[in-house]
Amino acid sequence: MSVLEVEGLTVTAGARRLVDDVSFTVGRGERVGLIGESGSGKSLTALAALGLLADGLRAGGRVGLAGFEGNLVEAGERARARIRGRLASMVFQEPMTALNPTMRIGDQVAEVMIIHRTRPDRAAARRRAVELLADVGLPDPAQAALAYPHQLSGGQRQRVVIAIALANDPELLIADEPTTALDVTVQARVLDLIRRGVAEHDAALLLITHDLGVVATVCERVLVMTEGRIVEAGAVGEVLARPQHTYTRKLLAASRLTPRAEVGR
Ligand SMILES: Nc1ncnc2c1ncn2[C@@H]1O[C@H](COP(=O)(O)OP(=O)(O)OP(=O)(O)O)[C@@H](O)[C@H]1O
Numbered sequence: 652m653s654v655l656e657v658e659g660l661t662v663t664a665g666a667r668r669l670v671d672d673v674s675f676t677v678g679r680g681e682r683v684g685l686i687g688e689s690g691s692g693k694s695l696t697a698l699a700a701l702g703l704l705a706d707g708l709r710a711g712g713r714v715g716l717a718g719f720e721g722n723l724v725e726a727g728e729r730a731r732a733r734i735r736g737r738l739a740s741m742v743f744q745e746p747m748t749a750l751n752p753t754m755r756i757g758d759q760v761a762e763v764m765i766i767h768r769t770r771p772d773r774a775a776a777r778r779r780a781v782e783l784l785a786d787v788g789l790p791d792p793a794q795a796a797l798a799y800p801h802q803l804s805g806g807q808r809q810r811v812v813i814a815i816a817l818a819n820d821p822e823l824l825i826a827d828e829p830t831t832a833l834d835v836t837v838q839a840r841v842l843d844l845i846r847r848g849v850a851e852h853d854a855a856l857l858l859i860t861h862d863l864g865v866v867a868t869v870c871e872r873v874l875v876m877t878e879g880r881i882v883e884a885g886a887v888g889e890v891l892a893r894p895q896h897t898y899t900r901k902l903l904a905a906s907r908l909t910p911r912a913e914v915g916r
Pocket residue numbers: 664669687688689690691692693694695696705707708861
């Protein structure tokens with residue numbers, strides 16, 4: 652079975668359909684990009700899949716996740732809370748909003764393991780936290796564990812968020828514009844970290860971005876979204892080389908990529 656199965660997903664705000672009949676799957680170990688311009692419904696698709704929609708928005712359809720029986724769209728908040736950070740994690744654009752400014756980094760990484768009881772005790776969770784900080788390439792991880800978020804750079808903070816997201820070996824990682832807020836010099840390193848991290852944990856990745864270059868670098872398959880619908884899907888090389896939908900062609904033309912340059916990357 653796929654790790655994530657989304658079938659006929661809709662998100663509505665009153666009478667407005669913001670996500671309209673979206674269906675796709677992400678397989679084990681697979682890296683799938685979800686691209687489209689701002690407002691096309693990418694984030695709402697991900698938030699609906701994890702039951703994180705704001706009040707006033709309603710989801711319909713079916714979302715299945717490996718390790719969870721039933722439809723996540725219809726699951727109660729307690730079931731969803733058990734899933735988030737355990738079976739599925741999300742990395743957002745701005746790392747500062749994902750971290751608690753008053754809590755040491757190591758404690759924040761340990762906390763997600765303590766909450767989900769994936770380590771025998773607090774001391775084991777703390778030890779694992781330092782290992783995870785080392786895995787994401789923080790220099791002097793034991794020292795970094797004692798730091799507060801404001802003492803780290805933006806790129807280092809996003810590394811911490813990725814360590815938290817991967818701490819419990821989730822089946823699925825959703826990253827929503829994970830490098831957009833970062834300095835260009837650290838973007839490539841953080842993307843590489845996500846790619847290596849999901850490979851090491853054998854997780855499935857859904858990477859949301861408006862940047863075709865990011866998708867071409869990280870993903871194997873791509874879904875193209877506009878006005879709440881997926882209008883094209885396929886292997887990255889294929890879609891970038893031979894876009895079928897007018898909207899995909901427009902996206903390609905608007906990006907700095909030439910179709911040929913990305914094939915085979
Ligand atoms: N809480 C909300 N209430 C009403 N409309 C919303 C709400 N959140 C998002 N929308 C609308 O839903 C549409 C899709 O938003 P979404 O955030 O999914 O787009 P996106 O493709 O992720 O864009 P971006 O790249 O800018 O994040 C937009 O028109 C947005 O204005």
